[in-house]
Amino acid sequence: xxxxxxxxxxxxxxxxxxxxxxxxxxxxxxxxxxxxxxxxxxxxxxxxxxxxxxxxxxxxxxxxxxxxxxxxxxxxxxxxxxxxxxxxxxxxxxxxxxxxxxxxxxxxxxxxxxxxxxxxxxxxxxxxxxxxxxxxxxxxxxxxxxxxxxxxxxxxxxxxxxxxxxxxxxxxxxxxxxxxxxxxxxxxxxxxxxxxxxxxxxxxxxxxxxxxxxxxxxxxxxxxxxxxxxxxxxxxxxxxxxxxxxxxxxx
Amino acid sequence: xxxxxxxxxxxxxxxxxxxxxxxxxxxxxxxxxxxxxxxxxxxxxxxxxxxxxxxxxxxxxxxxxxxxxxxxxxxxxxxxxxxxxxxxxxxxxxxxxxxxxxxxxxxxxxxxxxxxxxxxxxxxxxxxxxxxxxxxxxxxxxxxxxxxxxxxxxxxxxxxxxxxxxxxxxxxxxxxxxxxxxxxxxxxxxxxx
Ligand SMILES: Nc1ncnc2c1ncn2[C@@H]1O[C@H](COP(=O)(O)OP(=O)(O)O)[C@@H](O)[C@H]1O
Ligand SMILES: [Mg+2]
Numbered sequence: 001x002x003x004x005x006x007x008x009x010x011x012x013x014x015x016x017x018x019x020x021x022x023x024x025x026x027x028x029x030x031x032x033x034x035x036x037x038x039x040x041x042x043x044x045x046x047x048x049x050x051x052x053x054x055x056x057x058x059x060x061x062x063x064x065x066x067x068x069x070x071x072x073x074x075x076x077x078x079x080x081x082x083x084x085x086x087x088x089x090x091x092x093x094x095x096x097x098x099x100x101x102x103x104x105x106x107x108x109x110x111x112x113x114x115x116x117x118x119x120x121x122x123x124x125x126x127x128x129x130x131x132x133x134x135x136x137x138x139x140x141x142x143x144x145x146x147x148x149x150x151x152x153x154x155x156x157x158x159x160x161x162x163x164x165x166x167x168x169x170x171x172x173x174x175x176x177x178x179x180x181x182x183x184x185x186x187x188x189x190x191x192x193x194x195x196x197x198x199x200x201x202x203x204x205x206x207x208x209x210x211x212x213x214x215x216x217x218x219x220x221x222x223x224x225x226x227x228x229x230x231x232x233x234x235x236x237x238x239x240x241x242x243x244x245x246x247x248x249x250x251x
Numbered sequence: 252x253x254x255x256x257x258x259x260x261x262x263x264x265x266x267x268x269x270x271x272x273x274x275x276x277x278x279x280x281x282x283x284x285x286x287x288x289x290x291x292x293x294x295x296x297x298x299x300x301x302x303x304x305x306x307x308x309x310x311x312x313x314x315x316x317x318x319x320x321x322x323x324x325x326x327x328x329x330x331x332x333x334x335x336x337x338x339x340x341x342x343x344x345x346x347x348x349x350x351x352x353x354x355x356x357x358x359x360x361x362x363x364x365x366x367x368x369x370x371x372x373x374x375x376x377x378x379x380x381x382x383x384x385x386x387x388x389x390x391x392x393x394x395x396x397x398x399x400x401x402x403x404x405x406x407x408x409x410x411x412x413x414x415x416x417x418x419x420x421x422x423x424x425x426x427x428x429x430x431x432x433x434x435x436x437x438x439x440x441x442x443x444x
Contacts, residue, residue: 050320085314089315
């Protein structure tokens with residue numbers, strides 16, 4: 001379980017996060033939603049320890065992540081997998097090498113074992129026959145899937161996905177969403193997904209946190225999202241005229 | 252560079268009192284002392300500096316550096332140290348190479364330049380040779396290589412934003428490493444000579 005306690009984050013002069021509190025449970029896909037620039041990525045990177053928090057604390061199963069030293073952090077990092085917004089695959093490595101990289105860093109496996117594990121993960125995300133290709137040679141959807149394969153290579157306890165389906169077509173998006181959901185349930189992972197895509201919110205959201213301009217405005221389940229009564233959330237969910245009409249009709 | 256040096260010296264030293272081998276000598280000293288280290292460093296600041304900065308900058312904005320950190324890699328060491336080491340290791344080769352090419356260039360120019368014969372030139376470049384000048388040039392080039400690689404890495408590594416910022420960071424890398432190289436040129440010359 002991950003607990004976020006009163007986290008604030010400032011960059012030199014700009015304040016990005018204001019007093020965020022949240023809990024993320026294992027085996028659930030937790031979503032953070034909000035407009036572009038609302039601070040979702042910054043929050044996720046604070047949780048993963050890529051940004052230090054200005055004040056507040058992040059607890060992993062009750063242990064304070066912020067108070068840990070580098071070595072303890074590395075222990076926990078072993079249990080984290082992260083899918084970055086653009087995939088963040090290493091350009092100069094092949095697909096296979098990309099997935100093998102975390103294994104090389106964190107385990108004592110032999111080359112053959114690593115390759116086997118990498119192929120297992122690639123198969124899990126349905127990437128076949130692309131092992132020797134470079135990231136620039138495969139499509140955006142495939143890059144995202146390779147990034148997921150890399151993130152799950154170490155059997156993580158925590159999985160973070162930053163807008164896993166931005167820039168993808170609706171069909172590929174759903175494939176990726178379901179993949180994340182399945183993996184989460186299969187391995188009982190604590191998953192946090194940043195998204196601004198309402199389809200994924202309805203499809204895979206077990207628990208949803210809505211962030212507006214760096215503040216948490218609402219949390220709940222996908223079933224409750226239409227009746228939240230929070231104005232900013234309604235503006236976000238019913239952004240298009242058509243959605244507004246659908247709401248009128250359903251009333 | 253050597254050819255231009257020789258031609259300009261010949262042009263400016265057309266005086267019956269001045270022995271003509273001085274042109275060769277002057278070319279050699281200029282090449283060894285200044286051009287082979289400083290000018291080469293400035294050219295490489297443009298090429299290598301922008302290359303390093305844009306590569307690291309791209310890795311930064313596409314979050315590849317964050318991904319490395321997530322996998323427990325100390326990204327600064329992992330990415331920057333090899334670059335500095337490789338450049339510092341290789342630049343003496345380039346410097347010696349540029350010295351040789353420069354002197355050869357002067358020799359070629361001496362065939363077609365009024366007031367300078369190949370023979371005078373060869374006499375010039377082979378007299379009063381001080382090996383320390385080569386050492387001096389090599390020391391300078393090592394320092395310059397370190398400056399270029401580290402300044403450019405800094406600008407790339409701390410890029411923030413998107414593709415535009417990567418471009419800017421590589422421009423900054425070239426500009427700042429050139430300026431720092433020129434400053435250290437003065438400091439080292441004061442210290443060493
Ligand atoms: N390293 C940084 N330095 C300064 N400002 C930053 C940095 N990273 C993000 N920001 C700012 O934080 C705000 C939130 O960004 P982000 O979390 O990326 O939004 P999103 O919800 O779209 O993921 C933005 O206004 C951005 O400019
Ligand atoms: Mg984002």
